Amino acid sequence: MFSLIRSADRRTRLHAVILVLCFLATTLLPTSFAASAAESPINIVEPKQTYTYEIMxxxxxxxxxxxxxxxxxxxxxxxxxxxxxxxxxxGRGExxxxLNGSHHxxxxxxxxxxxxxxxNIALSDKNDSKWGNYRIRDLLDHVTFQIVPMVNPDGVTLQQKGLDAFPKKDHxxxxxxNGGSRNFKRWKANAKGVDLNRQxxxxxxQINNPAPGPHYMxxxxxxxxxxxxxxxxxxLANDTKPTVAVSYHSSGEILYWNYKTPAANVKRDLELATDFSAMTGYKLVKPVAKPSGGGFNDWFIQHFAQPGLTPELSPSVGETSVPLANWDSIWKKNKNAVWLVGTTAxxxxxxxxxxxxxxxxIELKKEATAYQWPMLNSATFGLLAPDYYEVTRTKGDWIEIKTEAGLRWISDRNNRKLSADEIAALLKEREEPEAAEEPGGSVEPSPTTSPEPSASSESGATPASSASPETKENAEPSAITP
Ligand SMILES: [Zn+2]
Incomplete structure (x- = not known):
């Protein structure tokens, strides 16, 4: 009895010592270390596994x-x-x-x-990463990716798990x-035997070589x-009206980009396809006179008259799924191609x-990159600080504002339009020198790329937009009509 009490007592003292040590450890740790440890995101996607519908x-x-x-x-x-x-x-953009995968x-x-x-997109946004000269956060202010990772979840489940995953009555x-075979590794269709990329x-x-009835492909x-x-x-495509579509398949390391593409669009589409091909190493498929149709991008290119890419991710592996051993090479080839597609869109x-x-x-609520033109690849002038700015023009989801250093374009994210009353109050305050606040905001201009926009890159703009920022800046104050 006595010894029991003593050992319990010892345990209590031990707990107290551990508690004190824990307390010291947390208080003595450098705060920056503690903060970064708390912020570092957990890695969610584990690519090297049989990736099922449930895991996805x-x-x-x-x-x-x-x-x-x-x-x-x-x-x-x-x-x-x-x-x-x-x-x-x-993303947050217009x-x-x-992007879609697993039609097959x-x-x-x-x-x-x-x-x-x-x-990877989310991590790049969180870490404020860059791709070349582009700040990925800025890209995501102007683009939204609609991503359907698995168009054919029934077919994938059948291919991975076989008959047991389906009701007995359908076996x-x-x-x-499947030609009588219980091995479903070659399955491409949906679970009704319809090939979704022929739909x-x-x-x-006029689709070439169709199977006569429901079949694994x-x-x-x-x-x-x-x-x-x-x-x-x-x-989904009709609702979101994509500027670019990429439909991922997996056999042959080639890139389809053309489906009866009208002559007027060939240069535009071939330019994107050529850049995509250069990044991934996938060989461009030469357009043929009578292509077989029915594919998602065949329809997308024809219906929307926008670029549609169909990359085949892996070397041919025959009638089965791509082995996970090929993953590292696929990731390396395709990791950055998404930024090319985004900036092009x-x-x-x-x-x-x-x-x-x-x-x-507007009231700018967060720091924003100041661009010379409403284009991701235009010259930039550092970051604008949160403040009130007068708006002069808009283009899509870009707005042009007046800064101390001249006119600048920013994304229309992260800011708030002022009401007529707020503008009146702000202008009144700025007229009274005593009440005026420190002029804030603008950063010294330091163009990071050539400030000369090419004639073609602004071809869609009104004549007014080709006026130099200086001309606009000297406009009469009477032009302000809140
Ligand atoms: Zn396919």
Missing amino acids: TRDIKALAKQYPELIRYRSAGKSEYNRDLWVMEV ATVL AREWISTILLMEMTE AALLKM YPANWE NYKGKKPLEAKEAQAMFK VKLSMDKKRATETAGW
């Missing part, structure tokens, strides 16, 4: 939770077996890029790529579509958009817009 669903939810400012997700629709076609919305079941390495890419039909309304009637269905998965993608969507004269004031 869990990771999408975790990514949206960890990066709520950047990533949102929703269901674009249901598969034939009621699985969700998740779409992640990544231009849309649609056995090509699910494309799902891993899109998931890893999403996490006979699935076996028949879109682009020359669907190449059956185009009874009509276009018969499969629920194709319907969901069709609706911003440029193309901005080319179509005109700058318009605008009156008003």
Whole structure:
């Protein structure tokens, strides 16, 4: 009895000592270390595994939770077996890029790529990383990626798990579509035996070598958009109107970019495809006179008259999924190509817009990069501090403001429009010298790239926008009409 009390007593004292040590450890640690440890994000996507629909669903939810400012997700629709076609919305900008993977079941390495890419985009935003001269945060202020990592969740599940993952009553039909084999590693179609990349309304009637009925590959269905998965993608593209689409497949390390592309668009589309090919090493597929249609990007290119790329991620591996041993090489090739696609989309969507004269004031709530022109690749002048600024023009999601150093373009994110009353109060305050605040904001100009915009890059702008910033700056104050 006595010894029991003593040992309990000793344990209590030991606990007290540990508590004191813990307290000392936390208080004596350098604060910067403690802060960075708390902020460093947990790595969510583990690429080197058989990446299932369930793992993807869990990771999408975790990514949206960890990066709520950047990533949102929703269901674009249901598969034939009621699985969700998740779409992640990544970014804050006006231009849309649609990325999708796993139209074909056995090509699910494309799902891993899109998931890893999403996490990498989020980390780049968090760490304020750069790609060449571009600040990725600025890119994400002007573009939103719509990412569907798994267009065909039923097919992927069948390919990875086999018959057991499906209701008994459907086993006979699935076996028949698979030529009697219980090995589903070669499966490409959805779980109804329809090849989803033969389902879109682009020359669907003349698709080459169709299977005569439901099959593990190449059956185009009874009509276009018969499969629920194709319907969901069709609706998503129509709702979001992407400027560029990339549809990832996995066989052959080649790049499709043309589908009966009209002559007027060939130069534009070939330029993006050539840059993408240079980054990834994927060989451009030469356009042919009578291409077989029905693919997602065949339809996208034809319907939207915008660039659509279809990269085949891996060397051919025959009728099975790409081995995970190929992952490192795929990631290396494709990691940065997403920035090329994003910046191209911003440029193309901005080319179509005109700058318009605008009156008003904003409160800039966060530091913002000051650009000379409303283009990601224009000269920049450092960061503008939070302050009140007068607005002179807008173009898409860019706004031009007056600073101490002249007119500058910023993203319209992270600021708030002032009401007429607020503007009146602000102008009154600025008229009274006693009440005037320290002039804040502008940073000394130090162009980081050539300040001369090329004639073509501003071709979509109104004549007013080609006026030099100095001309505009000297405009009469009477032009202000709050
Ligand atoms: Zn494919």
